[in-house]
Amino acid sequence: xxxxxxxxxxxxxxxxxxxxxxxxxxxxxxxxxxxxxxxxxxxxxxxxxxxxxxxxxxxxxxxxxxxxxxxxxxxxxxxxxxxxxxxxxxxxxxxxxxxxxxxxxxxxxxxxxxxxxxxxxxxxxxxxxxxxxxxxxxxxxxxxxxxxxxxxxxxxxxxxxxxxxxxxxxxxxxxxxxxxxxxxxxxxxxx
Numbered sequence: 578x579x580x581x582x583x584x585x586x587x588x589x590x591x592x593x594x595x596x597x598x599x600x601x602x603x604x605x606x607x608x609x610x611x612x613x614x615x616x617x618x619x620x621x622x623x624x625x626x627x628x629x630x631x632x633x634x635x636x637x638x639x640x641x642x643x644x645x646x647x648x649x650x651x652x653x654x655x656x657x658x659x660x661x662x663x664x665x666x667x668x669x670x671x672x673x674x675x676x677x678x679x680x681x682x683x684x685x686x687x688x689x690x691x692x693x694x695x696x697x698x699x700x701x702x703x704x705x706x707x708x709x710x711x712x713x714x715x716x717x718x719x720x721x722x723x724x725x726x727x728x729x730x731x732x733x734x735x736x737x738x739x740x741x742x743x744x745x746x747x748x749x750x751x752x753x754x755x756x757x758x759x760x761x762x763x764x765x766x767x768x
Contacts, residue, residue, distance in 0.1 A: 585710070587687060588619055588719045588761075589628040589675050590753065592636065594731065595724040605723040607636045612643055612666065613659065614754040620662035622761040625716075626682075627665045628675045640668045672720070672731065679716050687718040691735035692760060693726050694749050700740045703763040709737070710764065719760070721753055 590611060593604035607629055619627040629640050647663045669675045679687045690706065701709075710717050720727060720735065732738055742751060742759055751759070 584625065585683075585713065585716045586622075586624050586719070586764075587626050587628070587675075587679055587716060588615070588624050588757065589630050589669075589672065589721065590615060590757075591672060591720055591722050591727060591731070592629070592631040592724075593633075593671075594728045595722045596726055596728055598725050600725075602728055603724060604631065604633055604636075607631060607640050609643060611723075611754060612640060612663070615757050616662040616666050617659070618754070618758045618761055619665050622765045624665060624761070626667050626678075628678075629666065629668045630670070630672055630675055631668070632670050637668050637670065640666075644668075676718065679718060683716045685715045687716040688713060688737070689718055689720060689735040690737045690739060691720045691727055691732045692722070692739050692756065693732060694741050694751070694756075695726065696741045697738065699738060701737045702740050703760075706737060706739060707764050721757060723753055 592607060594602045595605055597603045612629065616627055618624075631637060631640075644663055644666055647660050667675075667678065669678065676687060676689075679685075688709075720731065722728075722731075739760065741749060742756055743749060
């Protein structure tokens with residue numbers, strides 16, 4: 578694996594616009610567990626930044642309060658590794674503002690890679706995606722949806738849609754934290 582690949586990888590946990598179980602567009606709540614666990618996975622796999630995407634001011638304040646605590650002397654002394662992981666996290670109000678951050682940082686539009694637990698005929702496998710990411714000079718932004726997943730408009734705007742994660746049975750309802758870890762491992766470590 579080229580070390581350059583890690584310099585191009587970004588991840589966003591989208592809380593809006595996502596679907597609820599009835600297919601309606603909603604905004605989901607940020608959870609403390611998602612902040613910590615996904616940040617740790619991102620740090621482990623060399624992701625440059627992990628974005629929490631929500632338009633709600635109260636949710637942005639909550640996330641920033643958590644991040645502020647772990648960056649202080651008290652929080653960083655309690656668990657130094659957590660501080661290192663949480664330094665990757667940025668809170669943004671939209672996918673567009675996330676893309677703008679990446680463009681400002683890198684000077685290039687990111688390749689958008691959507692994820693979904695729903696299978697379609699238009700997905701890209703992990704081996705193929707790994708090759709695309711390794712050969713690209715552009716930054717890559719992995720989009721993960723909360724609730725019942727990213728809305729169709731976001732998926733259609735993406736450059737790629739990754740294959741869903743399948744287990745040994747028809748059951749396919751992983752937590753987003755588990756899905757992030759599995760997908761990062763498949764994209765970074767698989768031969």
